[in-house]
Amino acid sequence: MTVIAPQGYAAIITAAGRGLRAGGETPKQWGDLAGRTVLDRAVAAFSGFSRVILVVHPDDMGLALAAFGGRVTLITGGATRAASVRAALDTLEDGDISHVLIHDGARPLVSARVIAGVIAALQLGARAAAPALPVTDALWRGADGQVAGTAPRDALYRAQTPQGFLRRDIAEAHRRFPEGAADDVELACKAGIAVTITPGDEDNLKVTFPDDFTRARRILGAGMDIRLGNGYDVHAFGPGDHVWLCGVRIAHDAGLVGHSDADVGMHSLTDAIYGALAAGDIGRHFPPSDPQWKGADSAIFLRHAADLARARGFGFGNLDVTLVCEAPKIGPHAAAMQARLAEITGIEAARISVKATTSERLGFTGRREGIAALATAALMKG
Numbered sequence: 001m002t003v004i005a006p007q008g009y010a011a012i013i014t015a016a017g018r019g020l021r022a023g024g025e026t027p028k029q030w031g032d033l034a035g036r037t038v039l040d041r042a043v044a045a046f047s048g049f050s051r052v053i054l055v056v057h058p059d060d061m062g063l064a065l066a067a068f069g070g071r072v073t074l075i076t077g078g079a080t081r082a083a084s085v086r087a088a089l090d091t092l093e094d095g096d097i098s099h100v101l102i103h104d105g106a107r108p109l110v111s112a113r114v115i116a117g118v119i120a121a122l123q124l125g126a127r128a129a130a131p132a133l134p135v136t137d138a139l140w141r142g143a144d145g146q147v148a149g150t151a152p153r154d155a156l157y158r159a160q161t162p163q164g165f166l167r168r169d170i171a172e173a174h175r176r177f178p179e180g181a182a183d184d185v186e187l188a189c190k191a192g193i194a195v196t197i198t199p200g201d202e203d204n205l206k207v208t209f210p211d212d213f214t215r216a217r218r219i220l221g222a223g224m225d226i227r228l229g230n231g232y233d234v235h236a237f238g239p240g241d242h243v244w245l246c247g248v249r250i251a252h253d254a255g256l257v258g259h260s261d262a263d264v265g266m267h268s269l270t271d272a273i274y275g276a277l278a279a280g281d282i283g284r285h286f287p288p289s290d291p292q293w294k295g296a297d298s299a300i301f302l303r304h305a306a307d308l309a310r311a312r313g314f315g316f317g318n319l320d321v322t323l324v325c326e327a328p329k330i331g332p333h334a335a336a337m338q339a340r341l342a343e344i345t346g347i348e349a350a351r352i353s354v355k356a357t358t359s360e361r362l363g364f365t366g367r368r369e370g371i372a373a374l375a376t377a378a379l380m381k382g
Contacts, residue, residue: 001112002048005119008098010051011162012088015039015105016077018057028207029105030063034220038207040067041108045115046101046162053091054105055084082180082187089171100170102184103162106207109219110162117198118164128165128188131200132157159183160200169193227314227379229276231268236370243328243371246321246354247299247340252328256371259288263298265321265337265354266344268373270298272319273305276379277312299344306345309379316347317378323356324365324372330356 005011015029029039039054046052052072056064064074075091077084085102092100099122103110114131121129135156141149163184170184173191181187185195203219205212218224240255246265256262271281279285282301286293309316319341323330330337334354342349359366 003046003112003115003119004048005046005050005101006099006123007050008096009049009119010053010092010097010100010167011046011049012053012055012085012100012102013039013042013046013072013105014055014077014081014084014088014102015042015060016055016057016084017081017106027057027060030060031207031213033108033207033213033216037067038108038216039105042103042105042110043068043072045108045110045112046103049101051092051095051097053088055088080180081183082174082178085184086171086174086178089167089174092167093171097167099164100167101162101164102170104206107161107204108207109203109205109216110160111201111204114160114199114201114204115162118162121196121198122164122166126194126196127169128163128185128193128195129198130163130185130195131160131198131204133160133200133202134158157197158200159185160204160206163195165193225314225381226317227276229272229274229377229379231271231273231275231375231377232373233264233267233271234364234370234372235262235264235267236364237368244298245323245330245333245371246337247344248333248336250328250333260286260293260296260301261298264371264373265323265375266298266302266341268375269319269321269341269377270301270305272375272377273302273309273379276377277305277309277314279305279308302341302344306347313381314379315381316345316351317380318351318353319345319347319378320353320376321355322374323354324359324374325356325370326358326361326366326368330354 018027030037054068054072054074055077058076075087078087101118118129135153135158139151139153140147173187177187177190188195235256235258237254238257242249243252243256244261244263274281286301337354338349338352341352364370365372
């Protein structure tokens with residue numbers, strides 16, 4: 001969701017620092033975050049503002065023009081954050097901008113809710129407003145790697161951005177205190193401007209260190225690898241007095257013909273897992289030309305597929321098998337099949353579904369010539 005800012009509101013995004021504590025040779029604001037730069041995500045959050053001023057380092061102006069030219073007003077920053085904000089405020093001096101929201105370009109995951117909260121406070125008459133989160137952890141003072149004391153956490157907050165102000169107020173504060181401060185709220189407080197605290201968001205992190213990229217990617221879901229695989233198998237009826245389906249022996253007036261035990265349910269599920277892993281099919285891992293698999297228990301195949309998934313770092317979201325046949329009846333055995341598949345794969349039974357349908361007497365299954373099975377496997381890691 002995009003926040004549409006009221007008329008007369010502008011956003012200032014500061015990104016003129018070098019930000020090398022995040023690792024690598026590229027300033028953190030230009031680092032990749034799930035296919036987009038940190039700064040691109042920060043700028044996009046303010047796309048509903050008619051005026052956006054992006055402050056960048058002189059060495060980065062070429063990058064900024066290529067990425068944002070025509071979308072925002074680009075200016076070069078100063079030696080300090082305060083100098084960069086002053087430069088941005090100066091560009092608004094002669095315009096019709098009444099309010100500004102000042103945001104760190106290294107906060108790429110700011111939500112519409114956080115931005116809207118700041119705007120709402122300003123709309124209700126606050127001269128300044130900024131998001132924050134109450135400190136909930138115990139606070140220590142440290143010295144030489146040792147705890148040297150504690151500090152009360154009552155009424156303490158962790159500051160975030162964007163921080164919103166009446167433009168003329170914050171511009172005057174910057175003129176009065178050119179030495180700057182930790183952030184614009186501190187300057188406002190020095191100038192005697194009351195600042196309303198609005199709700200912050202744990203996900204509105206400031207990318208500072210390498211681990212912050214990992215956390216941001218996790219929040220975006222970029223670290224999550226989700227795989228879906230489908231399996232399909234068919235076996236014809238032949239001589240016999242039982243069939244094996246999903247690891248359960250069921251009495252029947254015919255058997256299923258196959259190189260192994262012809263468990264069509266387990267075969268389709270095994271192929272679904274291999275498919276999710278892009279690892280081929282049963283035939284690749286257990287060639288039917290190899291006599292050692294003649295009459296083999298299909299649990300061997302399914303267990304191998306599940307173990308392979310875990311070896312590659314995947315867990316299981318769910319497994320789903322549909323058996324297509326006129327007979328035998330599957331319903332009375334579905335729970336036992338579910339339990340057996342759970343035992344073989346090591347997955348909790350609640351994540352495994354076994355169900356059946358008929359083909360309304362159409363096709364080979366409708367003529368009771370054999371059984372078909374379809375399966376889906378969902379794998380996840382990250």
